[in-house]
Amino acid sequence: MDNRKSKDNGEKQIIDLNNYRKERDEERRREYERVLFNRILGVYSYAETSGKNSLNHVEVLDVSYSGLRFREDKPELPLQVGQKIALRFYFTPSSYLRVVLDIKRVTKFQEDDRHGYDYGCEMDSTTKSSEVLKSFVGFMYKYAEIACNDQNPPPNFY
Numbered sequence: 001m002d003n004r005k006s007k008d009n010g011e012k013q014i015i016d017l018n019n020y021r022k023e024r025d026e027e028r029r030r031e032y033e034r035v036l037f038n039r040i041l042g043v044y045s046y047a048e049t050s051g052k053n054s055l056n057h058v059e060v061l062d063v064s065y066s067g068l069r070f071r072e073d074k075p076e077l078p079l080q081v082g083q084k085i086a087l088r089f090y091f092t093p094s095s096y097l098r099v100v101l102d103i104k105r106v107t108k109f110q111e112d113d114r115h116g117y118d119y120g121c122e123m124d125s126t127t128k129s130s131e132v133l134k135s136f137v138g139f140m141y142k143y144a145e146i147a148c149n150d151q152n153p154p155p156n157f158y
């Protein structure tokens with residue numbers, strides 16, 4: 001059943017515009033997040049393995065004021081619930097925002113020829129970077145509220 005509609009005595013259906021707007025805004029925000037995190041920003045986990053430092057690309061799936069969900073393909077050492085990690089959000093090739101996260105949920109995934117783990121994380125709100133990321137998330141929510149959809153977008157926008 002469509003959540004935007006409510007029944008009045010089983011006869012009339014009324015569209016709940018508030019629910020419709022929330023769903024539309026959420027859909028727009030998630031679409032913007034995917035473009036932003038997967039095509040514009042680089043997000044990496046940082047690890048010291050075998051005496052070497054390494055950056056491993058991660059795919060951000062969702063972000064909110066309190067945390068985020070990301071995916072890692074074929075990790076050498078999968079993360080564990082309760083583990084604290086730091087992700088690097090690269091806004092330029094040489095500058096990044098370090099965000100400390102607490103792993104709350106770990107789920108295996110397999111899609112076509114890809115497999116790995118999805119991680120649900122809570123952000124460490126005591127760090128200065130959490131304030132910056134919360135402002136960034138606030139921007140994405142506001143963007144979703146007021147952005148317009150282009151029915152004929154340019155073919156090579158980004």
